[in-house]
Amino acid sequence: MQLNQCSRCGAFFVSENHVCPNCEIKDQKDMAKLKTYLTESDNPISLEEISCNTGISIKNLDRFLATDDFQPLSKKISLTDKGNISISL
Numbered sequence: 299m300q301l302n303q304c305s306r307c308g309a310f311f312v313s314e315n316h317v318c319p320n321c322e323i324k325d326q327k328d329m330a331k332l333k334t335y336l337t338e339s340d341n342p343i344s345l346e347e348i349s350c351n352t353g354i355s356i357k358n359l360d361r362f363l364a365t366d367d368f369q370p371l372s373k374k375i376s377l378t379d380k381g382n383i384s385i386s387l
């Protein structure tokens with residue numbers, strides 16, 4: 299048996315998943331919300347926008363979007379403003 303650390307809450311648990319059984323329920327809700335959000339949006343959107351509008355943290359968004367489920371939808375995400383953060387003094 300292998301102990302994994304939950305990607306959401308940091309708890310240790312025995313499972314093949316990235317998250318513990320408690321967070322699995324939250325993950326499923328968030329993923330459903332994200333799927334609906336991405337399906338309904340027409341314009342490319344940034345991770346920050348998605349995070350603001352869905353309440354899902356960027357860390358969790360990254361994790362969800364890396365799954366096969368979200369491969370087709372992840373094309374809707376604009377990565378152009380990544381690395382485009384200008385610091386004006």
Ligand SMILES: [Zn+2]
Pocket residue numbers: 304305306307308309317318319320321322
């Ligand atoms: Zn957890």
